Amino acid sequence: DAGVIQSPRHEVTEMGQEVTLRCKPISGHNSLFWYRQTMMRGLELLIYFNNNVPIDDSGMPEDRFSAKMPNASFSTLKIQPSEPRDSAVYFCASSLGDRASPLHFGNGTRLTVT
Amino acid sequence: GDSVTQMEGPVTLSEEAFLTINCTYTATGYPSLFWYVQYPGEGLQLLLKATKADDKGSNKGFEATYRKETTSFHLEKGSVQVSDSAVYFCALPSGYSSASKIIFGSGTRLSIRP
Numbered sequence: 001d002a003g004v005i006q007s008p009r010h011e012v013t014e015m016g017q018e019v020t021l022r023c024k025p026i027s028g029h030n031s032l033f034w035y036r037q038t039m040m041r042g043l044e045l046l047i048y049f050n051n052n053v054p055i056d057d058s059g060m061p062e063d064r065f066s067a068k069m070p071n072a073s074f075s076t077l078k079i080q081p082s083e084p085r086d087s088a089v090y091f092c093a094s095s096l097g098d099r100a101s102p103l104h105f106g107n108g109t110r111l112t113v114t
Numbered sequence: 115g116d117s118v119t120q121m122e123g124p125v126t127l128s129e130e131a132f133l134t135i136n137c138t139y140t141a142t143g144y145p146s147l148f149w150y151v152q153y154p155g156e157g158l159q160l161l162l163k164a165t166k167a168d169d170k171g172s173n174k175g176f177e178a179t180y181r182k183e184t185t186s187f188h189l190e191k192g193s194v195q196v197s198d199s200a201v202y203f204c205a206l207p208s209g210y211s212s213a214s215k216i217i218f219g220s221g222t223r224l225s226i227r228p
Binding site: 004042104106 | 150160203214220221
């Protein structure tokens with residue numbers, strides 16, 4: 001099992017640029033979560049999907065953020081335009097979707113916006 | 115609403131000391147409870163879980179018991195090692211739906227001195 005795969009591992013971009021983060025969940029998992037982690041705010045849930053459908057996007061900070069899950073094996077988180085305050089580590093996680101199943105996290109994408 | 119409250123960190127201990135990290139929760143019903151660990155530069159990974167009251171989860175010498183009476187799930191280890199230095203998160207699924215989001219505590223940073 002390859003685990004949850006995120007790319008890129010690191011991203012450095014300039015303010016105003018578009019950033020796309022990618023995630024491949026574990027095969028067979030039907031729930032996918034995007035989190036953001038910073039020292040100031042800790043771990044924040046941005047959005048999660050069940051069976052490719054967004055269930056709760058109330059954590060998405062503003063309209064500059066968007067997420068898609070076109071199929072069961074791929075999801076993207078896009079920031080357009082990016083701002084320095086978006087600098088954080090972004091994690092993707094997947095699970096089997098029932099309440100007793102744990103989340104499996106990727107190793108994250110460290111985003112730096114200058 | 116559902117919530118998780120964790121002991122504030124950082125916690126610094128000497129090697130072979132006894133560890134307790136407190137976690138209390140507020141939840142609808144009796145959800146599964148989880149402890150996750152995050153090592154530097156990595157995503158969170160499941161450390162242990164308990165699915166019902168009085169269950170004890172255990173892994174790598176860590177233990178936690180699901181206490182319904184005190185709504186607690188404290189993490190313990192009898193003799194910590196330098197390699198246990200990490201951030202520890204208590205978590206639970208929120209709501210009754212099978213497509214539940216996971217609520218995390220704020221995390222407790224643990225540092226072990228040789």
